[in-house]
Amino acid sequence: MPREYRRAHRGKSVAQGAERGLAPRARSTALWGQSAPLPEPAKQEVTYTRHKPKKAHPGRASLPEHLPVEEIVLEPQGVDTAGLECIGQEVTDTLDYRPGKLVIIRRIRPKYARPEADGSTTVLVADLPSRSIDKGIPEPGLLAELCVAKYVDHLPFYRQIKRFERDHGWVVHKATVGDWFAATCSLLEPLYQQLLRTVVDSDYLQVDESTIKVLASEKKGKAHLGYQWVYRDPDSGLVLFDYRKGRGVHGVMERLADFAGYLQTDGYKAYETYLRKHPQVTGVSCLAHIRRKFFEAREQHPRLAELALAAIGFLYHVEAHCRKRGRSAAERLALRRRVSRPVYEALLDWAEYEQKNNLSSGAIGKALKYARDQLPRLSPCFRDGRLEVDNNLIENSIRPLALGRKNYLFAGSHEGARRAAMLYSFFASCQRLEVNPRAWLRDILERIPDHPVNRLDELLPHRWAEAPAEVSTQ
Structure with a gap:
């Protein structure tokens, strides 16, 4: 069909529609039996503020029943319990980590009733040993594993939590692990200050x-x-990481x-x-x-x-x-x-x-x-x-920091960056001195609650490497 004919025909069709009072789009609407388009309803924008409720902490998760249990019986010290009536016992369960497995440490403390001369009865029970986290369930081995896995093996806590659930059937909330880590850093703070003084005293x-x-x-x-x-x-081989907000x-x-x-x-x-x-x-x-x-x-x-x-x-x-x-x-x-x-x-x-x-x-x-x-x-x-x-x-010594950035990407706060500096300091020192970081940290967490403050230098990696304590590696 010639181009001129198509143009003329198209123009004629539009003109005929206009004669009937229909624009091209309105004419198409009329062919479907509809009247003119209805006016759009007026719109009103409504805004409001909703307060998002805070999630409650789920609390301490129960320990899985399938985990192996090691029982330790603690008798009262300095007391002869022969002939005394055992009226019960105190049971305290904590959780430890051995390479490749979780172990429940069950400390059983028999309670004895001792009659006194005045007719009263005294209950005797052994004291619990000092723990890294007071009233907490993690043993030094578990805390050491969490820290080493994050700052040496570059596994963020959420990956470790998934690994515990997958391999051991133990479910723990990330907030709980975060609290454990904060408490561990608080316990190690005096040792970090001792490391700082020792490094700066060098010439x-x-x-x-x-x-x-x-x-x-x-x-x-x-x-x-x-x-x-x-x-x-x-x-000495010691390394100190010192977090600052700037490069000034x-x-x-x-x-x-x-x-x-x-x-x-x-x-x-x-x-x-x-x-x-x-x-x-x-x-x-x-x-x-x-x-x-x-x-x-x-x-x-x-x-x-x-x-x-x-x-x-x-x-x-x-x-x-x-x-x-x-x-x-x-x-x-x-x-x-x-x-x-x-x-x-x-x-x-x-x-x-x-x-x-x-x-x-x-x-x-x-x-x-x-x-x-x-x-x-x-x-x-x-x-x-x-x-x-x-x-x-x-x-x-800085390379672990660069590797860590690729895994956990950032620190959540300035305090978190400072805690990272503390752990990087200890583990970089262990690396330079060829000290096993897990064995060192586990031993330190066992000893530091009762260690004299004026002898903290004995716990630094370079002194620990000279005369390491006997540490269980099972």
Whole structure:
């Protein structure tokens, strides 16, 4: 059909509909036997506020009957019960964890009636031993498993709860586990403060920082970005995580206000500010960060980058030789002075010369400027053989934090981030000292309720590793 005919025909049909008083849409409605469209009803917007009721705590769940039970009979101490009438017993059930299984610990305390001279009767019953959580059912082994699984194996509590239900048929509410964890951290708080004092009392520290997201934020819909500042004492092997809300210099200023000695850091400006205000502290730079800058500049300027990387590689070769042969600090210092120092001084002179003649704002320019500023601070390594040439060991201690971020994503509050810092401190120290974190924490939770406050240093991982207590590992 010709295009002109279709246009004419279509125009004619519309005109005929208009003659009948029908627009195209109204005409279509009329064909179905309907009158003109009805007017839409007026709309009124109604709003109200509903108070959401708080969920009541479900209370303590009963322990599964199918779990194995270990019974412990506690007799009154210092009392001869021979010939006394047993009038009943007190039964206290708690829950313990042994690798791969849950065990109910049932402490049975017989009650005895002892007649007195005045005709009265005295009831004798043994005292319960001190527990990690007063009147709580978790034993130290269970609390240690919950903490190690979260901060070493990176399993959030809700996953552990599902695992207990799936593998052992034990149902526990997440609020209960949260309360147990808070109580455990309160019990360990004095030991954390002792760790803090021990680390800061050192005369050589390595420092770095890493982020942690916290839900408690002033901006609606956004998480707060907090920081875990990490301090490592290479002499003792202890590691301290210190949570701060920001990355400003006030954190290191407060924590290291009374520190004196060597402080090994990267080139972050907060450390530069701290060092300027604390002349009793000698800054030591990190060779790994210097190397990283040149590694990133290889594509832009391979000749200069490869020259620097070759010299840095030689310095690392000497360090690796000392570790492999188990050289002492004095032996390592002598080897550095004889073999490494000429290469180090040549690298320092080369970086200063090249930086003056290379004002590039690209990767090679940044690498040369960073090397010129940071290489002079490696000179203390040629005066003290204890000093490391880089901060790699402390960065290794931060890795569990990075893995944890991928699993539980964030801390619920600033207090939660601080509790995480406490557990990361203990477990990172155990890792550096090759101490079993579960065995250590279980033993500490058994001993710390009755341990003298003035001897808390005996419970720190480096002292515990020297003379570990006999811990049940069944």
